[in-house]
Every structure is written in structure tokens, then in C-alpha cells.
Amino acid sequence: MRRRPTATLLTMALVMSSIELGAVTAFAQDPAADPLAEAKALNKEAEIKYQTAEYEAALALWKRAFAILPDTEDTRTIRNALVYNIAEAHSRAYEVSRNPTHLRKAKILLESYRENHTQLYGDEPAAVQERAQASDRIAQLEQMLADSEARGESATPLSDGAEPTQPAPSPNP
Known part of the structure; x- marks a missing residue:
């Protein structure tokens, strides 16, 4: 199965939304005042990461x-x-950390994506195909979870996405 790169999916949505929203607004000079402009900037940075x-x-x-x-x-x-x-980033983060919590979150998010996709795009052939691909990806994640459990990989809580904190210094005796 070949998927569009995740960056392309969001970039297309952002461009289409800009057109729908009439991208030139009073906020255009200050991206921090325009949530759409700020989201675009964050998306660009996320794509690089x-x-x-x-x-x-x-x-x-x-x-x-x-x-x-x-x-x-x-x-x-x-x-x-x-x-x-976010779901795809969780899936890829699992490949690095081997923390199955990433897989569980990816699966839940893709199920939500698929459900919302139905509401957004209906039953047009391209939309149905996109959801079928999401369903295939969910099945892959379920298999990855089963394999992870068979290997005995342990799930640990994930950080909230903030930078890791420094460990507290050990007390001096």
C-alpha cells in the first residue's frame, strides 16, 4: 500500500482552507494573531522534524x-x-522507542480520522478509497501491537510532547 506523505495531506488541507477562508485577513501581518497562519508555521516545522x-x-x-x-x-x-x-508520527515514534503506547494511540487516532473523514467527505470514490487505506493502516497497527505484545514490549506513559525535564539533583549527604 502506498500512502501520500503525511506532510502533503496536511499541506493540501491548509491550502484549501486558506482559499476557503480568504487567506488575506487583517491578521496576515501577525501570524501569532491568526490561528491558521500559526498552524501553518507549526506544520512546516513539524514536517521538517x-x-x-x-x-x-x-x-x-x-x-x-x-x-x-x-x-x-x-x-x-x-x-x-x-x-x-499525529497518528503517523506515533507509529514512527514506536519504531524508535519500541513503546507500544505509541501504537495504541496511533490506532485510536486513525479510527477517529476515518470516522471524521466519512462526515467530511461522504461516499465519493476517492474518499472511500482513502478510508479503505486508513482501514488497512489500522489493521497493520493491530498486527504491530500483537507482535509487540508477543515480544513482551512494555507500554510506558508518554510525555506530553514537551521537552524532557532534567532529573532532580541527588541530595548531598
């Missing part, structure tokens, strides 16, 4: 982009594309 195998950093950036976008009709496609990207 993802492409350079810094999956935890990409996760944090895509989560921030998701959090700043209001849940409106105009941003639903972007938010759903971000869910897909």
Missing part, C-alpha cells in the same frame, strides 16, 4: 497546531489531517 526522524518533536508541534485551531466548520478538514499526521 518528521522528515528528519525527530518524531517526538513532530508530535509536539502537530499537537500544538491542532490545539490552536478552533473547532469550526472551516477548520475541520485541517484538524482531521492533523489527527492523521
Whole structure:
């Protein structure tokens, strides 16, 4: 199965949303004041992190982009594309950490992506094919989870995506 790169999926959604929203706004001069512009900047940074195998950093950036976008009709496609990207980053983070919690989160997120995709795009042939690919990916994640359990890999809580904190200094005797 060949998938579009995750960056392409979100970039297309961001471009389409910009067109729908009339991208030139009073906020265009200050990206921090425009959630869409800020999400685009975070997406660009996340794409770089993802492409350079810094999956935890990409996760944090895509989560921030998701959090700043209001849940409106105009941003639903972007938010759903971000869910897909976050799921794929979790899947790739598992490859580095071997923490099956990443796989569980990826599976849950892709199930959500698929459900929302149905609401967003209906039953057009391209949409049905996209969801079939998401279903195939979910089946792959389920197999990866089963394999992980068979190897005895242990799940540990994941950080919230923030930079790791420094360990507390040991007390002096």
C-alpha cells in the first residue's frame, strides 16, 4: 500500500482552507494573531522534524497546531489531517522507542480520522478509497501491537510532547 506523505495531506488541507477562508485577513501581518497562519508555521516545522526522524518533536508541534485551531466548520478538514499526521508520527515514534503506547494511540487516532473523514467527505470514490487505506493502516497497527505484545514490549506513559525535564539533583549527604 502506498500512502501520500503525511506532510502533503496536511499541506493540501491548509491550502484549501486558506482559499476557503480568504487567506488575506487583517491578521496576515501577525501570524501569532491568526490561528491558521500559526498552524501553518507549526506544520512546516513539524514536517521538517518528521522528515528528519525527530518524531517526538513532530508530535509536539502537530499537537500544538491542532490545539490552536478552533473547532469550526472551516477548520475541520485541517484538524482531521492533523489527527492523521499525529497518528503517523506515533507509529514512527514506536519504531524508535519500541513503546507500544505509541501504537495504541496511533490506532485510536486513525479510527477517529476515518470516522471524521466519512462526515467530511461522504461516499465519493476517492474518499472511500482513502478510508479503505486508513482501514488497512489500522489493521497493520493491530498486527504491530500483537507482535509487540508477543515480544513482551512494555507500554510506558508518554510525555506530553514537551521537552524532557532534567532529573532532580541527588541530595548531598
